[in-house]
Amino acid sequence: MPASIAKAGSSGSEIDPPNAMVDEKRRKRMISNRESARRSRMKRQKHMEDLVTEKSILERKIYEDNKKHVALWQRHLALESENKVLTDEKLKLAEYLKNLQQILASYNAIESDQDHLEVSDRFLNPWQVHGSVKSITASGMFKV
DSSP states (O other), X not given: OOHHHHHHTSOSTTOOHHHHHHHHHHHHHHHHHHHHHHHHXXXXXXXXXXXXXXXXXXXXXXXXXXXXXXXXXXXXXXXXXXXXXXXXXXXXXXXXXXXXXXXXXXXXXXXXXXXXXXXXXXXXXXXXXXXXXXXXXXXXXXXX
């Protein structure tokens, strides 16, 4: 019986020590590599979970910021509109004040010349309609 066959058929306790040492190192390296790969996969999975969480947080923040932006833009438009109304009112009041100052100036000028001045109601009450006003009736415009 050749020696190689005898070794192959043996129980394995007769394996030569240098090969056993190499096989043991190889086995330990394989176990270490597997453990390292497992840690790497876990680290990568944890990183992905963190990125998904961060993405969700950022998407929520974008949604909330967009809502705030829309609300602020609507407020801006409302203030712009209010500002236009107030500017128009200011111009009307300035014109009214100018008219009052003219009336007062003419009153003072006339008062110095005369003892008595009659100022037309048209100047004192410019918001009231003067002259002949015909009443408008709804004679037949609305039928019930």
